[in-house]
Amino acid sequence: MNSQHIYDIVGIGVGPFNLGLACLTQPLNELSTIFFDSKDEFDWHSGIMPEGSTLQIPFIADLVSFADPKNPYSFLNYLKLHNRLYQFFIRESFFILRAEYNLYCKWATEQLENVHFKSFINQIDYDESRQLYTVRVKQPQGEMTVVTKNLVLGTGTTPITPKFCQGYPEQIHSSADYLRHKKDYLNKKSITIVGGGQSGAEIYYDLLSEIDQHEYQLNWLTKAPHFFSMDLGKLTLEYTSPDYTSHFYSLDEDKRDQVIGSQNALYKGIELSFVNRIYDLLYQKSLNRPIPARMMPNCALDAVEQQGNHLNLTFKNSDINKRFKLESEVLILALGYEYKIPECLNPIRSLINWDSKGRIALNWNYSINDDNTIFAQNIGIYSHGFTVPDLGMGCYRNAIIINTILGREVYPVEKRIAYQEFAPMPEEVVTPLKTSSKSHSTELSF
Numbered sequence: 213m214n215s216q217h218i219y220d221i222v223g224i225g226v227g228p229f230n231l232g233l234a235c236l237t238q239p240l241n242e243l244s245t246i247f248f249d250s251k252d253e254f255d256w257h258s259g260i261m262p263e264g265s266t267l268q269i270p271f272i273a274d275l276v277s278f279a280d281p282k283n284p285y286s287f288l289n290y291l292k293l294h295n296r297l298y299q300f301f302i303r304e305s306f307f308i309l310r311a312e313y314n315l316y317c318k319w320a321t322e323q324l325e326n327v328h329f330k331s332f333i334n335q336i337d338y339d340e341s342r343q344l345y346t347v348r349v350k351q352p353q354g355e356m357t358v359v360t361k362n363l364v365l366g367t368g369t370t371p372i373t374p375k376f377c378q379g380y381p382e383q384i385h386s387s388a389d390y391l392r393h394k395k396d397y398l399n400k401k402s403i404t405i406v407g408g409g410q411s412g413a414e415i416y417y418d419l420l421s422e423i424d425q426h427e428y429q430l431n432w433l434t435k436a437p438h439f440f441s442m443d444l445g446k447l448t449l450e451y452t453s454p455d456y457t458s459h460f461y462s463l464d465e466d467k468r469d470q471v472i473g474s475q476n477a478l479y480k481g482i483e484l485s486f487v488n489r490i491y492d493l494l495y496q497k498s499l500n501r502p503i504p505a506r507m508m509p510n511c512a513l514d515a516v517e518q519q520g521n522h523l524n525l526t527f528k529n530s531d532i533n534k535r536f537k538l539e540s541e542v543l544i545l546a547l548g549y550e551y552k553i554p555e556c557l558n559p560i561r562s563l564i565n566w567d568s569k570g571r572i573a574l575n576w577n578y579s580i581n582d583d584n585t586i587f588a589q590n591i592g593i594y595s596h597g598f599t600v601p602d603l604g605m606g607c608y609r610n611a612i613i614i615n616t617i618l619g620r621e622v623y624p625v626e627k628r629i630a631y632q633e634f635a636p637m638p639e640e641v642v643t644p645l646k647t648s649s650k651s652h653s654t655e656l657s658f
């Protein structure tokens with residue numbers, strides 16, 4: 213680390229996306245890069261990692277393979293170096309254990325000398341005359357600055373906590389902290405989980421498995437019209453592709469918002485096999501007695517009140533259009549994650565582009581300013597589609613970022629992989645529509 217040196221890239225945050233960028237830039241001698249994360253060490257969602265849980269995407273979507281399968285930081289190379297390749301082969305599953313994915317990423321950070329933990333970025337300034345960013349890094353040993361030509365934000369997302377749920381730290385927790393609190397939950401009389409996605413489902417299953425030993429009342433509610441499973445049909449999986457990302461980006465802003473609003477089942481639901489496991493467990497548990505467990509769709513939590521040692525939860529049922537109350541000693545929020553603009557960006561907010569709804573406006577190449585020098589990972593579902601948080605598209609985005617910064621195609625990026633077409637060819641369109649798509653350029657220019 214050198215405060216006099218001018219880096220080409222400073223990465224802020226080291227989750228899987230910026231870690232992938234660190235791995236893919238490591239063999240490129242022409243790029244000088246450095247990455248910082250505030251955590252003590254790499255840690256990927258370990259607070260909600262039930263034993264045996266797996267990634268929802270195949271292992272090939274590791275840190276590097278989609279951009280460069282020969283890169284030393286591939287998952288297969290990790291297995292080879294840890295003498296687990298044959299065991300992985302015999303296991304015959306494409307799906308990595310979540311705990312193993314965490315170990316794999318941690319291993320990658322340990323190989324990379326330019327990835328630093330315990331390093332919180334608290335301010336970024338821009339020197340117009342030198343066209344350089346100064347990044348202030350807070351570390352246990354003190355504060356230092358580094359200077360860079362480009363920034364890549366990889367600060368991730370944070371669990372959604374409605375305002376009315378704040379202020380009850382003993383009784384209301386996020387699903388992200390589930391394992392930390394689980395021991396306490398087991399002594400409670402009632403537990404309520406809100407949110408019908410994969411995290412809510414995993415927590416419900418885990419607590420349901422132990423319900424006979426602990427005798428709590430277990431409730432699981434979602435505002436969705438049903439506990440829906442994710443659509444993982446292969447023609448739907450084709451939407452996780454460069455083709456669909458380009459198509460989605462080419463639509464105008466209102467159309468994109470409308471389309472994304474109709475795509476919940478493509479990325480928000482529960483894995484089908486997991487839905488079936490929950491059903492089978494309910495069936496098994498109800499053999500000898502009614503299970504003290506409730507599940508209710510169509511119920512939106514809209515108020516919380518503390519009374520003695522329990523919470524009064526108010527829900528609105530959208531089918532009967534009525535409110536009702538539920539008592540619970542604890543509430544687990546599994547409402548998904550949201551992007552929060554990091555405070556360190558405050559001094560350079562005016563350099564960033566914003567869309568008409570006040571959201572960060574991403575260029576096609578994931579840069580967020582006119583000069584293409586600030587890039588952002590894992591934001592822009594509204595511009596690049598629902599696969600933005602998908603680990604399977606991380607290499608694609610990183611390849612585009614690297615290619616843009618270097619001005620040449622270092623990592624070739626596939627343009628068409630889908631059998632289906634997401635729009636007719638321009639020459640096939642016979643009726644120009646008045647509210648047609650904007651002509652966003654989705655071509656990479658190097």
Ligand SMILES: Cc1cc2nc3c(=O)[nH]c(=O)nc-3n(C[C@H](O)[C@H](O)[C@H](O)COP(=O)(O)OP(=O)(O)OC[C@H]3O[C@@H](n4cnc5c(N)ncnc54)[C@H](O)[C@@H]3O)c2cc1C
Nearest residue numbers: 225226227228229249250267268332333367368590602603
């Ligand atoms: C439980 C769970 C399971 C998931 N499973 C899958 C899956 O199976 N398949 C899939 O495709 N997707 C999955 N996802 C979605 C997604 O891929 C992950 O959320 C992924 O972790 C996103 O990575 P990231 O790099 O954006 O950020 P994160 O992993 O969130 O990491 C961001 C990092 O930035 C650091 N940071 C933030 N601000 C600063 C700052 N100012 N200074 C320094 N450091 C900072 C944080 O400490 C953090 O370590 C899952 C998500 C969750 C929550």
